[in-house]
Amino acid sequence: MSLPPQFLDDLRVRTPLPGLIGRKTRLARNGRQWKGCCPFHNEKTPSFYVYDDHFHCFGCGAHGDAIAFLMRAEGASFPEAVERLAAEAGMEVPRPTPQAAAREARARDTHAVLAAAAAAYQRRLRLPEGRAALDYLLKRGLSEETILKFGLGWSGEGRGALAAELRPEGITTDQLIEAGLMKYREPEDPASGTSDLFFSRVMFPIKDRRGRIISFGGRVMGDGQPKYVNGPETSLFHKRQSLYGWDLAREGAFRGATVIAVEGYMDVIMLHQAGFTGAVAPLGTALTTEQLAALWQMSPEPVLCFDGDAAGAKAAARATDLALPGLKPEATLKLATLPAGEDPDTLVGRQGAAAFQAVLDRAKPLSEALYDLLVGARPASTPEQRAGIRALLVEKAGSIEDKGLGAEYRRALLDRFFASTRTERPAAPAFKRGFGQGARKGPRKPWDLPPPVRVERHAPEDPRQRQARILLAILLRHPGLMHEVEEPFCLLELPAGPAELLRDALLRWHPNAEVLDSAALMDHLAQSGLGDALSWAIGAEDLPLEARPEAQPKEALDGWWHFFGFLRGEDELSRDRAEAQRMLAETNDPAAQQRLIRLTEALAALRRGETESGAYGELG
Numbered sequence: 001m002s003l004p005p006q007f008l009d010d011l012r013v014r015t016p017l018p019g020l021i022g023r024k025t026r027l028a029r030n031g032r033q034w035k036g037c038c039p040f041h042n043e044k045t046p047s048f049y050v051y052d053d054h055f056h057c058f059g060c061g062a063h064g065d066a067i068a069f070l071m072r073a074e075g076a077s078f079p080e081a082v083e084r085l086a087a088e089a090g091m092e093v094p095r096p097t098p099q100a101a102a103r104e105a106r107a108r109d110t111h112a113v114l115a116a117a118a119a120a121y122q123r124r125l126r127l128p129e130g131r132a133a134l135d136y137l138l139k140r141g142l143s144e145e146t147i148l149k150f151g152l153g154w155s156g157e158g159r160g161a162l163a164a165e166l167r168p169e170g171i172t173t174d175q176l177i178e179a180g181l182m183k184y185r186e187p188e189d190p191a192s193g194t195s196d197l198f199f200s201r202v203m204f205p206i207k208d209r210r211g212r213i214i215s216f217g218g219r220v221m222g223d224g225q226p227k228y229v230n231g232p233e234t235s236l237f238h239k240r241q242s243l244y245g246w247d248l249a250r251e252g253a254f255r256g257a258t259v260i261a262v263e264g265y266m267d268v269i270m271l272h273q274a275g276f277t278g279a280v281a282p283l284g285t286a287l288t289t290e291q292l293a294a295l296w297q298m299s300p301e302p303v304l305c306f307d308g309d310a311a312g313a314k315a316a317a318r319a320t321d322l323a324l325p326g327l328k329p330e331a332t333l334k335l336a337t338l339p340a341g342e343d344p345d346t347l348v349g350r351q352g353a354a355a356f357q358a359v360l361d362r363a364k365p366l367s368e369a370l371y372d373l374l375v376g377a378r379p380a381s382t383p384e385q386r387a388g389i390r391a392l393l394v395e396k397a398g399s400i401e402d403k404g405l406g407a408e409y410r411r412a413l414l415d416r417f418f419a420s421t422r423t424e425r426p427a428a429p430a431f432k433r434g435f436g437q438g439a440r441k442g443p444r445k446p447w448d449l450p451p452p453v454r455v456e457r458h459a460p461e462d463p464r465q466r467q468a469r470i471l472l473a474i475l476l477r478h479p480g481l482m483h484e485v486e487e488p489f490c491l492l493e494l495p496a497g498p499a500e501l502l503r504d505a506l507l508r509w510h511p512n513a514e515v516l517d518s519a520a521l522m523d524h525l526a527q528s529g530l531g532d533a534l535s536w537a538i539g540a541e542d543l544p545l546e547a548r549p550e551a552q553p554k555e556a557l558d559g560w561w562h563f564f565g566f567l568r569g570e571d572e573l574s575r576d577r578a579e580a581q582r583m584l585a586e587t588n589d590p591a592a593q594q595r596l597i598r599l600t601e602a603l604a605a606l607r608r609g610e611t612e613s614g615a616y617g618e619l620g
Helices: 005-013 017-021 066-074 078-089 098-125 128-139 144-149 161-169 173-178 246-254 265-273 289-298 310-326 344-351 353-361 366-375 383-398 403-421 463-477 479-491 498-512 518-527 531-538 553-568 570-587 590-607
Strands: 027-030 033-036 048-050 055-057 182-186 189-196 201-207 213-220 228-230 303-306 334-337
Touching (some): 005 066, 005 289, 017 033, 017 066, 066 078, 098 173, 098 201, 098 213, 128 201, 144 265, 161 189, 173 182, 246 289, 289 310, 303 310, 310 334, 334 353, 366 383, 366 403, 383 498, 403 479, 403 570, 463 498, 463 518, 463 553, 479 498, 479 553, 479 570, 479 590, 498 518, 498 531, 518 531, 553 570, 553 590
Parallel strands (some): 303 334
Antiparallel strands (some): 033 048, 201 213
């Protein structure tokens, strides 16, 4: 028995071809595809191209999908190739059983039933009964060629007309029910009789990625509700996994078209007619993870197009939340916003293709659009408001599973946040050095001062962990420095564990602290369940002078910037310095001047290869 086509389609989708083929030959990104030397014949000039779902060599003519590649590259049989790819994709190969054979036969039959229904709907559109529907489509601006290309039709008035028309072709009522075209009046009672799902509607065939009809959508004529309906879930049609216009958009993307996700059937059809052949739409629901994966199969950077109103902004926010975990350097998004009151259908119909092209030209990369969606018109005039925004930006960047990309998003979002909120700073709040001597009246209680802790270490500490520990210890002993170093401290990537926990706690505490007092800070951290992290940071015996209570403010600040330079790294320091230079030129702000001086010193020390020496101790 042959394997079910749906299983093979899923297997191909779950097998990234560049990764598979890249094991045999080196590939390099070349636009929307990959390019390399053919593994099947000797060549010095690359002529082997890898696309989203197939490969092709323009030298020797080798061509095929993931299964064909394994068969050709390793001499595997078809079953062996399928077994290997399925194991890597975490899929189980269906075994030949009578039940599986029956399902496969029913699937073939259901495709045939849907194709016959589509032909019947198209015939009816040209009959007198379909004249109003045809006039509606022509009035909406569709050409005869477009109507034929998308297979649009007319359902008729229902009442069993479709079953009667298809009965001479051997199609039964049970098959129409299985295909999602009819239903029992009472779902649990076949004796209740049947009725058509679609009547008095313009019909839109829904196809899978290979161009096979899997269901229909219908638009009611007149003012009836719901305006649009889709067929029910069936063995072939799974709404969350399908896209309207998918088969045509794959072909368009292959030929270089921008992949665009819009909202409705007519949006997709009008865009294709206007030359935007990469347009698709979800099927009446918000975008799903499965649909997003399908978009990324077609393009590394599809464009999501939203209405320019509050509902569009909410839809964009939902889509970005959905996309963030799966972002990768080779899989991202752009967001485009339509003019208020327009959708792609009306915009193209009234103003032409150039108007929609302008919308695409204004599409923003996700990192930029994400900031606008998250921050928008949020007030940022108080420390509490700024802290809330900053925490939200860090949270969203942290949801990206690719940690390298997540770090880049975190930096980009926070860089923009600080650039937009940089103002003339008020005078620094009052603070006390050390454990806050003089901050409280009366004799110090024993629990005011954390006991010294000797941290046992059975293995050499990672240098970056030690640098982070000392940098945090400086702030814990001298929290008054937060006023000057809050921004660079927030941008810093620290090792996971107690360093990250303490940094986040400090950033939450600082905006709301009435007095920047070390004792108050440590009490707060201990009461917040961070006593172990606190002991890790300040309990070691190897802390340099700058991280001790007796250090002068200037000594502590110099030491903090020293360790900041090590942790930030040369590339990031160079970017920070360039930004500080730009801000100083634009604002002549003394704070920007001081930041530029500090960053220049830290960068110079790093480039000289200075290690922690002298007052900073010896780096292990």
